[in-house]
Amino acid sequence: MNKPLRIGSLELAARTVLAPMAGVTDAPFRSLCRSWGAGLAASEMTTADVRLWDTKKSRLRLDFSTDPPPHVVQIAGSEPEMMAEAARCVAERGAAAVDINLGCPAKKVCRQAAGSALLRDPALVARILDAVVAAVDVPVTLKIRTGWDLQNRNGPEIARIAEQAGVQALAVHGRTRACRYRGEAEYETIAQIKASLSIPVIANGDITTPEKSLEVLTLTSADGLMIGRAARGRPWIFRELNFYRENGKQIAPLDKNKVRDIMLDHLSDLYRFYWDTTGFRVARKHLSWY
Numbered sequence: 286m287n288k289p290l291r292i293g294s295l296e297l298a299a300r301t302v303l304a305p306m307a308g309v310t311d312a313p314f315r316s317l318c319r320s321w322g323a324g325l326a327a328s329e330m331t332t333a334d335v336r337l338w339d340t341k342k343s344r345l346r347l348d349f350s351t352d353p354p355p356h357v358v359q360i361a362g363s364e365p366e367m368m369a370e371a372a373r374c375v376a377e378r379g380a381a382a383v384d385i386n387l388g389c390p391a392k393k394v395c396r397q398a399a400g401s402a403l404l405r406d407p408a409l410v411a412r413i414l415d416a417v418v419a420a421v422d423v424p425v426t427l428k429i430r431t432g433w434d435l436q437n438r439n440g441p442e443i444a445r446i447a448e449q450a451g452v453q454a455l456a457v458h459g460r461t462r463a464c465r466y467r468g469e470a471e472y473e474t475i476a477q478i479k480a481s482l483s484i485p486v487i488a489n490g491d492i493t494t495p496e497k498s499l500e501v502l503t504l505t506s507a508d509g510l511m512i513g514r515a516a517r518g519r520p521w522i523f524r525e526l527n528f529y530r531e532n533g534k535q536i537a538p539l540d541k542n543k544v545r546d547i548m549l550d551h552l553s554d555l556y557r558f559y560w561d562t563t564g565f566r567v568a569r570k571h572l573s574w575y
Contacts, residue, residue: 290324290509292485293424293453295355295381297509299324301498301526304456304489304513305359305384305428311567312351313554317547318516319353322523324509326352327384330400333362333371345559347378355381359428361389361400365412369420376421383421385413387443388428388458401462404433407442414450424453428489431474434463444478444486452484456511459490466514475505487511493522495529502530518574520547548575 290297303310303318303326310318315326329346337343349356358375360383362368372383387410389400403410418425427447432438444455457478459470470490479486488501489511498510516522521539528536539547551571556564 290485292325292382292426295325295424297324298322299523299527300509300530301523302326302456302487302509302511303516303523304511305329305386306513306517307389308570309517311345311558312348313551313558314520314571315349315352317551317554318520318523321521322527323512323516323520324523325355325357327357327359330359330361330386330389331371331375333360333364333368335367335371335374338374347375348558349379351558357382357384357426359384359386361386363403363409363413365409365416368413369416372417372421372425376423380423382424382426382453383417384426384428385417385452386428388430388456401430401433404430404439404443404462405437407439407446410443411446411450414447414452418451425451426454426456427452428456428458430458430460430462431471432461434461437461438474440474441478441481444482448482448484454485454487454508455482456487456489458511458513459488472501472504475507479506479508485509489513492526495525495535498526498529518571520551544575548572 290300299322303323305327307330310329318326331346356379358380360371375383386400387403429440429443431440447455457475459472459475475488485508487509488505488507492498492501492510492512493515525536552568555568
């Protein structure tokens, strides 16, 4: 784990990365997490229908002008040609990698046969991945769950399809779509996936403390860790996890005044990014997490 994590042509500064989260990982939050040690921070999930990219929401989601490189854009959809076109467009805009969402459990996404709903159709997954990988010269990564439900944990099958298609790295959330975020993440399937692949596998789910991060790495043999909900209101968690992995002990907690300054700077960045009342609504959510 001391060597840098490589995803295709990309070399990450750290093996802990920020999970893409709709409504959370906007440009200000991505930059903040990167400043506290996240090795990578993908955009919020963006529709693969480029005809919808002129909406304010899509323009903001595709704005990584203030992000430190490398830039990664996550796309979601169910039509191979549309996904390929979206990948080409984000690569032309400067994305250094394209991430495909097969993990979102939200009903409105699954009703469009996108996100984790695609786990039920491995043949369609193969066509999507083949189309996207062929469409761009930048690395393509994939985020999945362990399966559709507890009776259908087909994550290993999807993982093998991904590697065969040329996907350069795989992030796996340790729950099925049916579990959503209930119960505890299970890591056995992630370990099974890691043992069967030669590409990097990044473990995700319930990683909230330095001790838990070491436990997950031990249980899964993963190449890296993806932090999602635990980073909300605590962007410095990447610093804590990186320090613990490198030194085997806890780093000193942040002073309360430092936390206050982080909050105020984040608030200012949100207002500068959104300008209008959207900034207030988004800030209210983040401040409640702090």
